[in-house]
Amino acid sequence: xxxxxxxxxxxxxxxxxxxxxxxxxxxxxxxxxxxxxxxxxxxxxxxxxxxxxxxxxxxxxxxxxxxxxxxxxxxxxxxxxxxxxxxxxxxxxxxxxxxxxxxxxxxxxxxxxxxxxxxxxxxxxxxxxxxxxxxxxxxxxxxxxxxxxxxxxxxxxxxxxxxxxxxxxxxxxxxxxxxxxxxxxxxxxxxxxxxxxxxxxxxxxxxxxxxxxxxxxxxxxxxxxxxxxxxxxxxxxxxxxxxxxxxxxxxxxxxxxxxxxxxxxxxxxxxxxxxxxxxxxxxxxxxxxxxxxxxxxxxxxxxxxxxxxxxxxxxxxxxxxxxxxxxxxxxxxxxxxxxxxxxxxxxxxxxxxxxxxxxxxxxxxxxxxxxxxxxxxxxxxxxxxxxxxxxxxxxxxxxxxxxxxxxxxxxxxxxxxxxxxxxxxxxxx
Numbered sequence: 001x002x003x004x005x006x007x008x009x010x011x012x013x014x015x016x017x018x019x020x021x022x023x024x025x026x027x028x029x030x031x032x033x034x035x036x037x038x039x040x041x042x043x044x045x046x047x048x049x050x051x052x053x054x055x056x057x058x059x060x061x062x063x064x065x066x067x068x069x070x071x072x073x074x075x076x077x078x079x080x081x082x083x084x085x086x087x088x089x090x091x092x093x094x095x096x097x098x099x100x101x102x103x104x105x106x107x108x109x110x111x112x113x114x115x116x117x118x119x120x121x122x123x124x125x126x127x128x129x130x131x132x133x134x135x136x137x138x139x140x141x142x143x144x145x146x147x148x149x150x151x152x153x154x155x156x157x158x159x160x161x162x163x164x165x166x167x168x169x170x171x172x173x174x175x176x177x178x179x180x181x182x183x184x185x186x187x188x189x190x191x192x193x194x195x196x197x198x199x200x201x202x203x204x205x206x207x208x209x210x211x212x213x214x215x216x217x218x219x220x221x222x223x224x225x226x227x228x229x230x231x232x233x234x235x236x237x238x239x240x241x242x243x244x245x246x247x248x249x250x251x252x253x254x255x256x257x258x259x260x261x262x263x264x265x266x267x268x269x270x271x272x273x274x275x276x277x278x279x280x281x282x283x284x285x286x287x288x289x290x291x292x293x294x295x296x297x298x299x300x301x302x303x304x305x306x307x308x309x310x311x312x313x314x315x316x317x318x319x320x321x322x323x324x325x326x327x328x329x330x331x332x333x334x335x336x337x338x339x340x341x342x343x344x345x346x347x348x349x350x351x352x353x354x355x356x357x358x359x360x361x362x363x364x365x366x367x368x369x370x371x372x373x374x375x376x377x378x379x380x381x382x383x384x385x386x387x388x389x390x391x392x393x394x395x396x397x398x399x400x401x402x403x404x405x406x407x408x409x410x411x412x413x414x415x416x417x418x419x420x421x422x423x424x425x426x427x428x429x
Contacts, residue, residue, distance in 0.1 A: 314350025
C-alpha cells in the first residue's frame with residue numbers, strides 16, 4: 001500500500017512540474033513585425049519585410065524599404081532585424097495527438113477494428129493535451145494533418161492547429177480525406193530477413209474495387225437504409241474530400257492511379273511514393289500529388305543510390321510533380337519536430353532553399369485544400385507564422401523565438417526544455 005501511494009505521489013509531482021502549456025488567448029492587439037528576412041512560402045523572399053496582422057489575419061505583407069507604413073496603426077511593433085520569418089510548417093500524414101507512448105497501449109488510439117472503416121474519425125480522438133505537441137511547435141511546426149492507421153480503409157483524417165483546449169478549438173478542417181492502404185506487392189518477414197510476392201494481391205485489390213463500387217452506387221442512388229461507412233465516403237465522389245492512397249512501388253502506384261479514376265474519385269493523393277520518381281509522367285498527366293516518405297531514410301533496393309531518398313524531392317520538382325515531405329514511420333509523432341531538417345536535407349540534394357520551405361508549407365496546404373487560409377505569408381490568410389534567429393531548416397541554427405497561430409502568441413515551452421533547464425542548474429557550468 002505504501003509503495004502504491006508513493007508511486008501515485010511521484011507521478012503527480014512529475015506531471016505537476018511539466019504541464020502542457022496553456023493554449024494562447026485570441027489575438028486582441030494588432031502586431032507588426034519589422035525588418036525580418038521573410039520566406040513567404042510560395043518561393044518568394046522579402047529581405048527587409050513588414051508583416052502586420054490583426055484579428056488573426058495578415059493585413060500587411062510587403063517590403064519595408066518600398067512601401068509606406070503607418071506604424072501608429074499597430075498596437076505592437078516588433079523589430080526582427082537579422083531574424084527569419086516563415087509560414088507555420090505543416091506536418092502531413094501523422095498520428096500526433098493520437099499516440100503518446102508507442103509501448104504503452106492505453107496511450108495509443110490510432111486504429112480501430114475491422115478492415116473497411118472509413119467512418120473512423122481522427123477528429124474526435126485527437127488529444128490536445130499531448131506532451132509531444134509542444135515539442136514540435138518549438139521547431140516551427142504549427143499545423144498537422146492527423147490520420148488514422150491500420151486496416152485497408154483506415155478512416156478519415158482532419159487538419160488541426162497545434163494549440164487549443166480541445167479538438168473543437170484546434171480543428172482547422174474536419175474530415176478532409178479518407179485513407180486507403182493499397183495492397184503491397186511484397187510480403188516481408190522481417191524476423192527472417194526474407195521478401196516474397198504477395199499471393200493475395202489481386203484478391204485484395206478486387207475487394208477494394210468492389211467496396212468502392214458499392215460506395216459510389218450508394219452515393220449516387222436513393223438511400224433506403226443509411227450506411228455509415230458509405231456515408232463517410234460521399235465526399236470522395238463529389239470532390240469535397242481527398243482519397244489518400246498509401247502506396248510505394250511502381251506497380252502499386254500505377255494501379256492505384258488507374259483505380260481511383262475508374263472508381264470515380266475526384267481528388268487523389270499518393271502517400272509514401274518511394275518509386276514516384278519513376279512514374280512522374282503518369283503522376284503529372286493525372287494531376288496526382290505525392291506526400292513523400294521521410295527524407296532521412298535508406299533506399300529499399302541494394303542497387304539504388306544510397307542518397308535516393310535525399311534527392312527524390314528534387315527529382316519530382318524537376319518533373320513538375322506537386323509534392324510535400326512528411327515523416328511517417330517509427331516514432332513519427334516525435335519525429336515531427338525533425339520535419340524542417342528533412343526539408344533541409346532535400347535542399348542539400350537538389351531543391352532550392354525556398355522550394356524546401358514550400359515542401360513543408362504551401363505545397364502541403366494545397367494538398368489539404370487549406371491554401372486559401374494558410375501555407376504562405378500573404379494578406380488575407382491566417383497569421384500562422386514563426387520567427388527564428390537562424391535558418392529554420394538547419395538543425396544547428398533553428399531557434400524559434402516567436403510563433404503565432406491565427407495571430408495568437410504561442411507558448412514555446414515544453415517538457416524537454418523544462419528538463420534541460422532543470423538539470424543545467426544541477427550539472428551545468
